[in-house]
Amino acid sequence: MRDPATPHGTIGQPSDYLHARYTLRSWFFTTDHKRIGLLYLASITAFFVLGAIAAGLIRLCLVVPNGQIFTNDTYNKLFTMHGVIMVWFFLIPSIPSTFGNFLLPLMIGAKDVAFPRLNLLSWYVFMTGALFTMITLILGGVDTGWTFYAPFSTTYSNTYVIPALLGVIVVGFSSILTGLNFVVTVHKMRCPGMTWFRMPIFIWTLYATSLIFLLGTPVITLALILLVMERAFHIGVFDPRLGGDPVLFEHLFWFYSHPAVYIMVLPGMGVITELVAAFAQKRVFGYKFVAYASIGLASITFLVWGHHMFVNGQSQLASTVFSFLSFAVAVPSAVKVYNWTATIHKGNIRLDTPMLYAMGYIGLFVLGGLTGLFLATLAVDAHLHDTYFVVAHFHYIMVGGTMLAFLGGLHYWWPKFTGRMYPEAFGRVGAFLIFIGFNVTFFPQFILGYLGMPRRYHVYPPEFQLLNILSSAGSTILAVGYFFPMIYLIWSLWFGKRAPANPWQARGLEWTTSSPPPPHNFAVTPRVDFEPYDYAIKAREVG
């Protein structure tokens, strides 16, 4: 049942989900997971552009050490908006809410997610949170940093903290709804024959991510509500003057925000696994290990939050245990990297744009991950904590990791989303520019951090200027790189080559239906009687 008759529009019947209806209403009140995926794609892209503009302005400020381009307050608002937007309105929803929504039902042979209307609601909740964030911006911004540490955020900041908090609180509910929907969908909606160990790795990672959504998000929601209570009504929770404890907020914040790193990283790992298998035309090496590693990461990640707090007076015993557990996170991460490498071995490799992104991802993720181990080392963190080393480390994970996976996946599934191919040559140039621009931007920041330049510094000692100029120069290359896909992907919507159902000769169920898929995904409900990534079998059939 690999290739059920590919549905072509019979007379009088729309052939695909994009052309089924054209009204605005048919988009804004759709319950089609594919259209909701595209609504998310448009929204998060807009936020990415906003966050990127803030980042560009930050790099502009840091070209000079004396902070003469903007005021200190403006700079503080810029990095806060950059962080808040990129974390909560781009990275966290990026892959789950776009690719996840679009692909989860397609990959497990379902017509839709388990609760289509809840799915639509989650987008509206997301947009409500986005509205609060926009209001914050228009009112004049917020300067607490994305970490909202108390008592600065509750008592001392003179900016619009409460609207910003409400934005993040509301958007959390959208995550919870999406997570709930995905968990139920994976449990209940798999088509006949789609057993757990026949699911693509991307589905495993989405499942693991959804568990974090469900278990972690309520904690940050509550912690932020407590911040609002303290700021608005002076109910003492975190400010010692009101009888509170500021370290308590650090605990609550990181109890969610460390797992949130894996919300951003895990789906990226899933995407990369799909890309590597498809472009090596080879079964994923150690499929079960990779699947279990996803669940393993989602579990251990809840036990390491204290590694953000080695230098805040946390007990030495707690710090030592958190340090050890953080080293343990490296095990499932290493499983992924080594298995990708082994998958490429003896493959039949095409270096198309998605594969270039995947290879870039592996390199940058490895660097980001191992520098994470530096920071998990107690005595090293005592020096590097809150320096640019940390900034470089998490950008290697977030941009080098999640962002490259997002772009790689976007190119890979673009034919499925839109029915059009992107221009390959431009794609490759864009991928190279982003890879080079990224490294020139962020590698110098490792050195800056080791030299002792603290993060969130608008004014900095002159001996750091040269490396900062290098970093800012890299960010211009990175910006040009981002423009490439932004322009040619939009261009391809009208002028791109029409895409066949399966342009990559890939083996997932999503490639057995037409591009773009019909409104209900499959003409006939698929039945799965084959293993995932059965490329070798196909090779044998062919030759």
Add this chain to the structure above:
Amino acid sequence: MNGAPGPAQYPLLLWPQAASHAAVHVDWLIFAFTAVTLLLTVPIFLAITYFALMYRSGRQVDRGHTVDRNVKIELSWMLIPFFLTLAFFAWGAQIFDVEQHAPANSLEIQAIGRQWMWKFQHPGGQAEINDLHVPTGQPVLINMISQDVIHSLYLPAFRVQMETLPGRYTQLWFTANRPGEYRLYCSEYCGTDHSVMDGLLYVMSPRDYAHWLSQAGSSQSLAALGKKLFSNYGCSGCHGVGATIRAPDLAGLYGRPVPMEGGGSVIADDTYIRDKILNPDNNLIAGYKQVMPSFKGVIPEDELMQLIAYIKTMESSS
């Protein structure tokens, strides 16, 4: 930045200055960890590049005999790098353990962080703003607290930092070994002028430090100042010798366990004593009726530090 002439301003600095043995020790740890990182990553980078070129589609190469699972290989690349890196966990934990325990003979300097300046007080009462002078060859303990939000005192030349929290004392310590001018920063974001809440760290020979102390001018030591406050705020009325109200005797209190009402005990450290002055209703002491008024909002942080310095000097009468 303060306008003062800074430490060596190289156009391109690639290695941070180290002013203590411990800093050099941390550098070695980072060095070795970097080497192992390269050992673990370079083969992966080379392998991926090599495989991608070697097995490119269209090339006639042997693609037979592939396996797609092998438990032994999986376990080896899960566990070997893990145990390799665990050595660095242990090494880092060992240095950290030393960092957590200041020697008993440390020179204790008090630090107060506030938006957006540092105030340091030396035991002889000398105070300085944003800059810090310390001697070489002697352990220096910095006991700090914040007056408002969370700050963090970061001394890169010693490879140490510690958050400066409101409401409780935190400590860091070091033994400097190389005189010179270095930077000190606030590394925890604290609002508008966070990035100018920095200063210079002057590491001096003991003789120069003694000379600096005598120039810095102070009439009285912290403990002496505290003694004055002890009577000004009326503490001596109840806690003093021959007081009529039955209050706990403070002589020899510091560092000793205090029995609590309802069982258990609390060690009387700086944070405990400060908390008892500000919130006497917390941690009720066994055998005493709580009648002490709160001094919250009455005694500022620097005077609290002076009071504690004085209480520390009160010898046990027994």
